[in-house]
Amino acid sequence: xxxxxxxxxxxTLRHSLKLSQKEFAIKLGCKWYQIKDMxxxxxxxxxxxxxxxxxxxxxxxxxxxxxxxxxxxxxxxxEKSGKNKSLFYRRLEKIEIMLKDMDEEKQExxxxxxQEKKRLGEMERQIEELQRRVDVA
Numbered sequence: 001x002x003x004x005x006x007x008x009x010x011x012t013l014r015h016s017l018k019l020s021q022k023e024f025a026i027k028l029g030c031k032w033y034q035i036k037d038m039x040x041x042x043x044x045x046x047x048x049x050x051x052x053x054x055x056x057x058x059x060x061x062x063x064x065x066x067x068x069x070x071x072x073x074x075x076x077x078x079e080k081s082g083k084n085k086s087l088f089y090r091r092l093e094k095i096e097i098m099l100k101d102m103d104e105e106k107q108e109x110x111x112x113x114x115q116e117k118k119r120l121g122e123m124e125r126q127i128e129e130l131q132r133r134v135d136v137a
Contacts, residue, residue: 002066003044009064011039013057013071023097028052 014024014035021039022032028049037043045053054061062069099107 003041005067006045006050006065007039007041009067010035010045010053013053013059013064014039016071017057023094026097026100027056 014021017024019027020032021035025032025035028035029052030049034043038045038049050061050064053059054064058073059071060069060073063071099110102110
């Protein structure tokens with residue numbers, strides 16, 4: 001396996017999934033600087049990490065190691081890879097990553113903020129409905 005080719009393919013994969021080095025690392029259970037070092041060719045990925053990349057993102061080993069064949073194992077697994085996930089799920093994953101970096105108190109504050117925003121949105125809808133009823137009467 002050529003280190004340069006693997007490094008290039010890992011970076012290409014990460015970009016195609018629209019993930020930062022940090023997001024990619026979290027999904028693989030490693031540190032962001034390990035991804036950076038692999039992408040620059042400074043370090044060689046372990047066989048365990050190559051296996052995780054292939055399994056977690058449904059990546060063809062041949063493509064990952066030498067660049068031959070298709071990137072993804074088959075079309076049925078593209079959805080699992082994150083490549084075609086809806087905007088909602090990509091946002092949800094980013095929120096999850098941000099929450100993991102926060103202590104419990106800050107996580108709770110974010111949850112309360114979201115609940116308050118939801119409650120305010122419901123109140124706005126009720127007010128709009130009442131205004132429509134008044135306008136009709």
